[in-house]
Amino acid sequence: MVSTDSGQVKITARGLSLFYGSFHALKSVDLDVQSRTITAIIGPSGCGKSTLLRTFNRMNDMVPGFRLDGEVRLDGQDIYGPQMSVSVLRKRVGMVFQKPNPFPFSIRDNVLFGPRAHGVTDRAYLEHILEQSLRGSGLWDDGGFDLDTPAQDLPLGAQQQLCIARLLAVEPEVILLDEPCSALDPYSTLHIEDLMRQLSEAYTIVIVTHNMQQAARASDRAVFMLLGSMVEEGPTGRLFTEPHDERTAEYIMGRFG
Amino acid sequence: MRLREFVIEKLLFIAALSSLAVLALIAVFVFIEGTPIMLREGLGSFLLGAKWAPTKGSFGILPMIMGSIWVTVGALLIAGPVGVACAVFLVEIAPRQVADVVRPAIQLLAGIPSVVYGFIGIVVLVPFIRETFGGPGLSILSAAIILGVMVLPTVISIAQNALEAVPVEYKQGALALGCTHWQTILLVILPTARTGLITALVLGMGRAVGETMAVIMVVGNAVKLPINPLDPARTLTSNIALEMAYAAGAHREALFATGVVLFVFIMILNALANMRLRRRGSHR
Amino acid sequence: MAHHRRSHLLLVMAIIAGLSIGVAGCRGPQSGGLTVAGSTSVQPLVEHLAERYMAEHHGEVVNVQGSGSTAGIRAAVSGAAAIGMASRELEPTERDLHRFLIAQDAIAVIVHPANPVKALRREQLRDIYARRIRDWQQLGGNPGTINFITREEGSGTRGAFQEIVMGDAEISADGIVQDSTGTVRAIVAGDRNAIGYISLGMVTPEVATISLDEVVPTHDAVISGQYPLTRPFLLVTSGEPGPRERAFMDYLHQPACQAIIEEEGYVPSAAESRS
Numbered sequence: 001m002v003s004t005d006s007g008q009v010k011i012t013a014r015g016l017s018l019f020y021g022s023f024h025a026l027k028s029v030d031l032d033v034q035s036r037t038i039t040a041i042i043g044p045s046g047c048g049k050s051t052l053l054r055t056f057n058r059m060n061d062m063v064p065g066f067r068l069d070g071e072v073r074l075d076g077q078d079i080y081g082p083q084m085s086v087s088v089l090r091k092r093v094g095m096v097f098q099k100p101n102p103f104p105f106s107i108r109d110n111v112l113f114g115p116r117a118h119g120v121t122d123r124a125y126l127e128h129i130l131e132q133s134l135r136g137s138g139l140w141d142d143g144g145f146d147l148d149t150p151a152q153d154l155p156l157g158a159q160q161q162l163c164i165a166r167l168l169a170v171e172p173e174v175i176l177l178d179e180p181c182s183a184l185d186p187y188s189t190l191h192i193e194d195l196m197r198q199l200s201e202a203y204t205i206v207i208v209t210h211n212m213q214q215a216a217r218a219s220d221r222a223v224f225m226l227l228g229s230m231v232e233e234g235p236t237g238r239l240f241t242e243p244h245d246e247r248t249a250e251y252i253m254g255r256f257g
Numbered sequence: 258m259r260l261r262e263f264v265i266e267k268l269l270f271i272a273a274l275s276s277l278a279v280l281a282l283i284a285v286f287v288f289i290e291g292t293p294i295m296l297r298e299g300l301g302s303f304l305l306g307a308k309w310a311p312t313k314g315s316f317g318i319l320p321m322i323m324g325s326i327w328v329t330v331g332a333l334l335i336a337g338p339v340g341v342a343c344a345v346f347l348v349e350i351a352p353r354q355v356a357d358v359v360r361p362a363i364q365l366l367a368g369i370p371s372v373v374y375g376f377i378g379i380v381v382l383v384p385f386i387r388e389t390f391g392g393p394g395l396s397i398l399s400a401a402i403i404l405g406v407m408v409l410p411t412v413i414s415i416a417q418n419a420l421e422a423v424p425v426e427y428k429q430g431a432l433a434l435g436c437t438h439w440q441t442i443l444l445v446i447l448p449t450a451r452t453g454l455i456t457a458l459v460l461g462m463g464r465a466v467g468e469t470m471a472v473i474m475v476v477g478n479a480v481k482l483p484i485n486p487l488d489p490a491r492t493l494t495s496n497i498a499l500e501m502a503y504a505a506g507a508h509r510e511a512l513f514a515t516g517v518v519l520f521v522f523i524m525i526l527n528a529l530a531n532m533r534l535r536r537r538g539s540h541r
Numbered sequence: 542m543a544h545h546r547r548s549h550l551l552l553v554m555a556i557i558a559g560l561s562i563g564v565a566g567c568r569g570p571q572s573g574g575l576t577v578a579g580s581t582s583v584q585p586l587v588e589h590l591a592e593r594y595m596a597e598h599h600g601e602v603v604n605v606q607g608s609g610s611t612a613g614i615r616a617a618v619s620g621a622a623a624i625g626m627a628s629r630e631l632e633p634t635e636r637d638l639h640r641f642l643i644a645q646d647a648i649a650v651i652v653h654p655a656n657p658v659k660a661l662r663r664e665q666l667r668d669i670y671a672r673r674i675r676d677w678q679q680l681g682g683n684p685g686t687i688n689f690i691t692r693e694e695g696s697g698t699r700g701a702f703q704e705i706v707m708g709d710a711e712i713s714a715d716g717i718v719q720d721s722t723g724t725v726r727a728i729v730a731g732d733r734n735a736i737g738y739i740s741l742g743m744v745t746p747e748v749a750t751i752s753l754d755e756v757v758p759t760h761d762a763v764i765s766g767q768y769p770l771t772r773p774f775l776l777v778t779s780g781e782p783g784p785r786e787r788a789f790m791d792y793l794h795q796p797a798c799q800a801i802i803e804e805e806g807y808v809p810s811a812a813e814s815r816s
Binding site for chain 2: 059086087090095097114167
């Protein structure tokens with residue numbers, strides 16, 4: 001599982017505080033996200049884990065009253081800095097949502113949506129991207145799907161895979177997953193977890209999850225959040241078995257208990 | 258309690274039925290009055306005849322059919338793009354405070370009586386068109402512009418509903434792929450709302466076909482096959498409204514027959530719109 | 542919105558239906574008011590006089606409705622109205638109605654005040670409306686296509702114009718058609734190349750009148766019978782008028798009413814019978 005540059009830092013957050021109006025959603029978070037690993041963010045509802053995830057691709061920007069202190073860097077580059085184009089950032093840092101949200105187009109048009117929007121017109125190259133992305137998401141091997149099928153006709157699990165394929169097509173470096181399995185059945189969930197494992201060989205993955213078992217099974221490192229603060233971060237095995245902080249222990253006990 | 262429920266239900270049913278009965282009565286009446294002359298003159302020569310001189314026994318309504326089509330299509334060419342653009346602006350771009358002012362203002366447009374539109378048309382638009390493009394000014398172009406504005410509230414409000422019905426997840430999905438706001442609108446929101454937008458156009462078209470007063474005032478009403486948008490023309494509705502008061506005998510029947518044609522026109526448009534709506538309903 | 546439109550259409554249809562049912566069917570007795578219906582040209586005048594009549598004859602109610610000459614005559618025949626109003630001479634098929642002349646109206650030919658053409662012969666006017674003369678230059682005016690405006694088929698004003706000016710010639714289908722005096726006047730007032738015809742009583746300074754066969758349409762010229770383009774304002778009843786109808790119609794011939802008719806710009810029937 002350990003690949004060449006694994007262990008290098010991909011995303012850094014320093015003194016990251018985030019406000020929605022007067023609500024203090026993130027409190028001075030310091031975090032390093034390592035390259036080509038799976039980092040799970042866990043914690044109770046409303047602890048700020050999704051908010052933290054969304055600061056990495058600036059999806060919080062449009063929320064009314066949004067304000068941010070501190071800095072977030074991607075490969076050392078300030079993503080909230082003036083040189084950073086949001087459009088380019090989001091191509092590099094892709095996102096998969098809680099509820100599968102394929103566009104109401106065919107499978108083909110979904111996967112090729114990103115490349116076409118970003119100006120790729122060469123047919124052969126598009127076909128190549130299509131196959132690569134579908135292979136990467138596992139949909140190709142699952143097979144049997146006519147590429148002209150409307151995406152909405154797929155089972156939910158396959159829809160989520162399609163969303164991943166759609167993401168891979170724009171060749172991201174980081175994949176953010178916001179509770180990607182909460183709408184899926186257990187079988188599809190395992191399928192997505194396997195997929196994450198494969199993808200982590202080439203991509204940096206950050207996943208927010210409610211599901212402790214999932215975090216324990218599928219992540220390399222884990223982050224525990226509580227009331228907008230980061231309580232603890234470390235290798236998943238260690239964090240789950242020997243938490244340094246009492247609050248982490250309590251939460252994990254409670255959830256497993 | 259049961260009895261009361263029963264009575265209320267039946268009363269509501271009768272109320273619903275009575276509006277249907279009115280529709281049926283009107284349809285039957287118009288058809289009874291209008292069809293004999295079509296059969297007598299021959300459907301072909303009635304619908305495709307180019308000469309309308311009802312007091313001298315010529316009953317061809319092709320000029321009016323063409324007039325209606327020209328004016329309606331023209332109105333849609335104006336109201337379609339402007340209406341959809343306006344709806345996109347209101348739903349996607351305008352800050353809430355702006356939208357809250359613009360929305361009611363647009364709906365106010367719908368409340369202006371058509372005579373007022375017609376009057377503004379005669380006093381402002383017609384002279385402008387005459388001086389800018391030539392011709393008599395009273396023309397298909399004038400009518401299309403006036404009608405386009407009149408139809409705008411319909412198109413905008415239905416287009417707005419269609420755009421608002423696009424799930425926010427689609428929008429997020431596109432943004433998360435690095436699309437700009439404009440790309441998101443163009444590539445995801447508009448295609449997703451397509452059926453609703455077409456419905457908006459069809460309903461706008463229905464309203465345009467049926468409008469009478471303002472059209473009579475600015476379209477010129479000449480019974481001639483129009484060949485360019487600066488020509489005056491006569492629409493089906495204006496033909497009826499212009500001559501009904503004076504008409505007797507075969508002339509009156511011919512006007513009812515014009516009504517039949519108009520009736521069929523509008524029924525087809527409404528059926529199209531309903532089909533669209535239903536298909537969209539089942540899609541969701 | 543959709544509902545608005547649909548109900549609008551239904552309303553129009555319902556009115557059409559109601560009108561025709563009314564005209565065709567009911568012959569109910571006249572209860573309460575005296576209904577006078579017909580020509581929209583005659584309507585304002587009769588309305589005005591009816592108000593006076595009601596003020597002077599306590600308890601009598603007169604309803605005046607404008608629906609067009611032909612519709613008015615039909616209403617009188619069917620009994621839907623006690624009295625019909627017409628702004629044209631009766632046609633041969635309508636001759637068995639009782640005809641009562643209240644005034645004579647002149648039709649003025651109007652152009653934009655800036656139009657240098659001030660006089661036309663009847664043949665020239667006919668040729669304009671038959672589209673044989675197409676440009677003002679042919680008439681000594683400034684170059685420009687003549688935009689000629691006519692009234693709708695069946696209008697009393699158009700009927701008189703057709704009979705007196707056009708004769709057997711047809712009014713060209715290229716003409717602009719408008720269904721009211723007001724819009725004809727508004728269009729001519731705004732277009733230097735337009736020509737139209739309206740009731741002399743409705744002429745305002747926004748438009749200029751044209752002399753026809755060298756006769757300027759003035760009140761005196763109409764009374765003296767020199768101005769050719771005139772038509773009658775008629776009231777008609779089916780058979781001999783009853784006492785209530787007779788009372789109202791006779792009232793219109795009283796000197797006070799004739800004076801009002803003259804003030805409004807029409808020629809009272811008494812004056813016409815003198816000439």
